[in-house]
Amino acid sequence: MASTKPGQRKLQILQALASMLEQPKGEKITTAALAARLSVSEAALYRHFASKAQMYEGLIEFIESSVFGLINQIAEREERGIDQAHAILQMLLGFAASNPGMTRVLIGDALVGEDERLQSRMNGFYDRIEMACRQALRVAVSQGHGVEDDVAARASLLVSYVTGRWHRFAKSGFKQNPAEGTAVQLSLLLAA
Template sequence: MLTQRQLELIEAAIKLTATEGIQKLTIRNVASAIGVSEAAVYRHFESKHELLKAILDHLNAILSPHFTTLLNNEVPSFEALHTFLAELFTLLEHNTAFTLMLFAEETFNVDPQLRGDLLTLMEGNLSHLVLFFQKLIESGSCRSDIEARQLAVITFGSIRLTVSRWHLQGAQTSLTNQAAPIANSLITLFRVP
């Protein structure tokens, strides 16, 4: 279980990454962000690896409920996809750190274990989408000539690209506003003709 201090460090690290970029995510900077010395961090995390792992877990804990909610609707509908995208984009816009963490594989790529963790997280999200589309196809409102997995990849890919571009542009525009056009396009494409 996480201690209060660990949580504080994780949140400081996320905030730091959001504002300064992932290159600034150093033990030194995290420490000074919460006003303690560098060595103090090591009282709470054995190594930077452990801190990064905890950050991944924490982000996943915030993100995954959204995917679960999408799936848990009694009656699967395109309406659910619409609100899902709107909520997700709002979340991403207000937590810039997500976009930096989840969309910058390189950071975690140095460490093979972290890379695996990130892949697991990603595949988890993706498989939620797959399940959603499977249910939607069964319900008859979604076209069935394309595999659910492909629909999920297309959806997730569109999300990621939109966020990446938004981020590269310096996060100046509104990300939330871009959810609706994408949702509408996907729904138009996926709806049974």
């Protein structure tokens, strides 16, 4: 790693952290273990990140930019609100399946014992996800699918469904794919 540029080193640190989070046992990750994995000193980690919390913030930023970038693409691509909601849910489940380590951040598992602001930030992430679902469902209502009074409750239910699938994935040691077998469930959740 000696010849890497600073931006690349930060990325390597975050990739190593995400990789360590993929371990099914889900033990707390220390900066010493992370440094050892990268064959650098802990001081080298702190040249790029002021704290371990800042490293987790880097992962959260990746999650947010990826997920909300995809949600924006879905909203632009799908005209029907119900199709938007379905695509958002599928994307959220697929994102977790493709990023097991990030799933532990998504469910807060990796943030236990870390700085409280990290969990607060993830709570804000959930609020934004629910808002995106609400928006898609409002579009669906304007197109004759469902009723306005149900939008908030249904959006909350959809987010709870996704987080439940994420938890099951993480608690199964990443064996139970969160996106597998969801077609019927999503159809029931999105039925008028």
